[in-house]
Amino acid sequence: MTSDATARRGHALRAAVDQNLLSPDIPVIGLLDVTGIHEAVAALQEAFAPPGATVTHTFAVKAAALVPVLRLLAGLGLGAEVASPGELAIARAAGVPAGRVVLDSPAKTVAELREALALGIAVNADNPQELTRLDALVAAAPTASPIGLRVNPQVGGGSIGAMSTATATSKFGIALRDDGAEEWVLRAYADRPWLNRVHTHTGSQGVPLDLMAAGVRAAYDLAERVNAAAGRRQVTTLDIGGGLPVNFTSDEVTPAFHDYARLLRATVPGLFDGRYRLVTEFGRSLLAKTGTVLARVEYTKSAGGRPIAITHAGAQLATRTVFAPDAWPLRVEALDAGGRPRIGDPVVQDVAGPCCFAGDLLARARPLPLLAEGDLIALLDTGAYYFSTHFAYNSLPRPAVYGYHASPDGSVRFALVRAAQTTEELLAESGAAESEALMGLGRS
Numbered sequence: 187m188t189s190d191a192t193a194r195r196g197h198a199l200r201a202a203v204d205q206n207l208l209s210p211d212i213p214v215i216g217l218l219d220v221t222g223i224h225e226a227v228a229a230l231q232e233a234f235a236p237p238g239a240t241v242t243h244t245f246a247v248k249a250a251a252l253v254p255v256l257r258l259l260a261g262l263g264l265g266a267e268v269a270s271p272g273e274l275a276i277a278r279a280a281g282v283p284a285g286r287v288v289l290d291s292p293a294k295t296v297a298e299l300r301e302a303l304a305l306g307i308a309v310n311a312d313n314p315q316e317l318t319r320l321d322a323l324v325a326a327a328p329t330a331s332p333i334g335l336r337v338n339p340q341v342g343g344g345s346i347g348a349m350s351t352a353t354a355t356s357k358f359g360i361a362l363r364d365d366g367a368e369e370w371v372l373r374a375y376a377d378r379p380w381l382n383r384v385h386t387h388t389g390s391q392g393v394p395l396d397l398m399a400a401g402v403r404a405a406y407d408l409a410e411r412v413n414a415a416a417g418r419r420q421v422t423t424l425d426i427g428g429g430l431p432v433n434f435t436s437d438e439v440t441p442a443f444h445d446y447a448r449l450l451r452a453t454v455p456g457l458f459d460g461r462y463r464l465v466t467e468f469g470r471s472l473l474a475k476t477g478t479v480l481a482r483v484e485y486t487k488s489a490g491g492r493p494i495a496i497t498h499a500g501a502q503l504a505t506r507t508v509f510a511p512d513a514w515p516l517r518v519e520a521l522d523a524g525g526r527p528r529i530g531d532p533v534v535q536d537v538a539g540p541c542c543f544a545g546d547l548l549a550r551a552r553p554l555p556l557l558a559e560g561d562l563i564a565l566l567d568t569g570a571y572y573f574s575t576h577f578a579y580n581s582l583p584r585p586a587v588y589g590y591h592a593s594p595d596g597s598v599r600f601a602l603v604r605a606a607q608t609t610e611e612l613l614a615e616s617g618a619a620e621s622e623a624l625m626g627l628g629r630s
């Protein structure tokens with residue numbers, strides 16, 4: 187699979203140039219391998235396939251908030267995990283059925299909760315105050331929504347602090363190991379017969395698999411205690427979150443979904459005996475390996491003896507990579523102007539972006555064939571979080587994103603997933619319609 191995906195990407199990079207998707211006037215685009223998306227979904231579904239529990243796999247929309255991507259995933263049977271009104275609107279525009287949508291934000295307004303309950307989408311409450319709001323809403327109008335409680339099993343963090351949601355002091359969910367917390371949670375379920383899910387999401391990139399499994403184990407144990415206390419199967423569904431880490435160092439898909447599913451079957455056997463329905467919320471691990479940013483090298487120069495390539499992909503696209511380079515390194519491929527791998531001895535160089543601040547570097551002191559003006563770079567494994575987590579620095583536009591299907595003979599078909607942001611759209615976002623607004627307020 188890996189070498190096939192590598193070959194498909196190579197074909198697509200050349201074809202993107204041949205078909206003028208990238209040109210001197212269009213210096214950066216995003217590409218998604220549609221075959222790779224199909225393969226990742228199949229791998230997920232097979233890993234959790236029966237015998238065992240009924241599973242609803244949702245896709246964490248923040249990882250790729252692109253309607254055609256969600257539409258494709260919905261067609262393959264996936265749902266959507268949303269965390270804002272915008273993400274919910276995107277999931278609905280993609281036709282994701284309400285029964286396969288989960289709302290998880292930590293800061294839901296009353297209006298958002300009311301809409302979710304009216305739509306019948308699942309809601310996971312983050313904290314006691316939200317649960318009190320839900321009490322009033324559930325009493326006011328009947329709802330088909332499954333409702334759960336997000337718990338923080340406090341199993342610890344991974345290698346990236348900002349991605350670790352199960353630390354002792356994480357802002358997410360109810361901290362289950364705090365004094366008196368479990369008693370409070372058991373009472374909360376006892377008082378609310380409609381509370382029928384337990385949710386946990388132990389973290390994303392950098393959290394080791396055994397820690398993720400320990401978090402799921404804690405959620406499962408809690409559900410068992412709730413049900414024992416209730417004397418019935420009050421908790422019907424365990425939402426085990428997402429978070430499978432991605433290998434950003436090679437084309438190898440590791441860990442794979444089946445590695446995690448196998449570990450879960452060993453750590454939490456009861457999860458798969460059919461008594462609970464399962465919900466998953468993977469994002470990065472479904473799409474990261476399928477995406478590539480392709481950008482032109484506008485200029486090359488040298489400073490202090492260091493060669494520097496100035497490209498059109500920087501902090502506006504690869505925000506985390508630029509601001510937290512140790513946590514989010516990306517592979518950079520050096521390509522010639524035709525999109526073919528550049529041949530040459532490795533030369534230590536910086537690969538910079540277009541933003542006007544000195545730290546806008548995609549790679550520092552990276553040994554690569556020496557890049558030249560008009561060459562291209564490919565940023566690999568950027569299918570999750572890079573295309574829809576744009577940073578509007580310098581008013582740089584969101585680039586176009588294309589899906590591709592590459593045949594073994596090298597022919598490639600592209601489909602536009604999202605058009606590049608236009609100058610008119612940038613102006614609208616910048617208050618252009620209120621251009622006179624400050625002129626009439628007076629001087630002092």
Ligand SMILES: *Cc1c(COP(=O)(O)O)cnc(C)c1O
Nearest residue numbers: 246387390428429467468469470
């Ligand atoms: C971000 C997030 C996910 C997805 O995480 P990945 O690491 O992309 O798999 C799932 N659930 C919740 C609640 C999240 O916040």
